[in-house]
Amino acid sequence: TLSAMAALKSGAGLVTGGAPESLNDILEVKLTEAMTRPLPEVRRTRCLALRARGEIKRLLEGADALALGPGLGTHRETVELVKRLIPNVEIPIVLDADGLNALAGDPGHLKTLTSPAVITPHPGEFSRLTGTEVSKILVDPIEAASGLAQSTGVTVVLKGAPTVVATPDGKSFVNSSGNAGMASGGSGDVLTGVIAALLGQGLVPEEATCLGVYLHGLAGDLGAEKIGEAGLVARDIVESLPRAEQQIRSGNDSGRYIQYVSN
Numbered sequence: 001t002l003s004a005m006a007a008l009k010s011g012a013g014l015v016t017g018g019a020p021e022s023l024n025d026i027l028e029v030k031l032t033e034a035m036t037r038p039l040p041e042v043r044r045t046r047c048l049a050l051r052a053r054g055e056i057k058r059l060l061e062g063a064d065a066l067a068l069g070p071g072l073g074t075h076r077e078t079v080e081l082v083k084r085l086i087p088n089v090e091i092p093i094v095l096d097a098d099g100l101n102a103l104a105g106d107p108g109h110l111k112t113l114t115s116p117a118v119i120t121p122h123p124g125e126f127s128r129l130t131g132t133e134v135s136k137i138l139v140d141p142i143e144a145a146s147g148l149a150q151s152t153g154v155t156v157v158l159k160g161a162p163t164v165v166a167t168p169d170g171k172s173f174v175n176s177s178g179n180a181g182m183a184s185g186g187s188g189d190v191l192t193g194v195i196a197a198l199l200g201q202g203l204v205p206e207e208a209t210c211l212g213v214y215l216h217g218l219a220g221d222l223g224a225e226k227i228g229e230a231g232l233v234a235r236d237i238v239e240s241l242p243r244a245e246q247q248i249r250s251g252n253d254s255g256r257y258i259q260y261v262s263n
Contacts, residue, residue: 001027002186002234003070004034006193009241010215012200016059019071020046047075053085065092065200069099070189078102087112092199092208096120096192104128110152116205117154118195122188126158142172155205157195157213159188165209173210176257177217179232181224186234191216194241211248218253219244 004017015034019027020041027036037059039052060066066089072078082102086093086109093115095103100121103109107130110117119129123141127134130148137144137158145158145166158164161180165173194216198208222243223236247253 001030002189003193005238006190007197010194010197012197042077047073047078050077050081065196067094067192067196069097072098089115092116094118094196100125110154118205120157122159146172163213167206175213177214179224181229181232182220190234190237
């Protein structure tokens with residue numbers, strides 16, 4: 001729900017949220033503006049079954065980008081679904097949360113992706129994916145993200161304070177927006193939707209990730225200004241996305257994060 005709404009609030013004209021069929025009625029209630037699609041599930045588990053792959057592939061024929069992972073679960077069939085699905089995706093893809101956990105211990109699987117791809121792990125997900133201890137990741141997050149991006153060929157968004165973006169060609173970017181209130185649950189799902197929406201609008205991964213991370217952080221800052229950091233939740237970030245985009249387009253955001261020094 002959070003990813004779908006974030007995509008809509010970031011300029012995606014049409015969004016479809018796919019979920020296990022027994023959860024579709026709930027999704028219908030939570031999502032008014034986005035479409036929903038019930039997908040085959042493993043019996044009595046409310047997790048996507050491997051046989052959902054065919055329906056997902058048909059959905060992707062009319063799509064511009066795919067976001068995969070938030071709320072997905074780690075049932076063995078769902079994990080196998082992710083592994084079999086992603087090498088054949090022909091549109092830009094964002095992998096997050098359980099989409100990444102499905103590849104735990106096997107980052108080389110990312111090399112099988114043939115479409116432009118972005119992964120958005122927090123340090124814990126990064127650790128599960130690569131086997132690197134969280135403490136080592138935090139010592140030098142730029143090196144960690146850059147190493148993974150160059151070895152796998154995907155763009156890496158290593159979430160944190162601050163968030164780092166690393167591209168396969170060796171570039172690294174450190175984000176300046178955001179605040180501690182954004183550490184609450186669901187914030188990363190919002191980021192997934194934002195980046196997917198930007199990819200779907202034609203931005204290449206480097207542009208979509210840098211803009212998406214900055215836009216996401218700015219929306220969090222605007223939300224915190226209104227209600228405070230302590231009470232900031234993911235929905236507040238979603239609702240602040242249009243205002244954040246307006247500030248970026250008008251240039252009114254630059255004074256927040258760029259310190260001008262005169263001689």
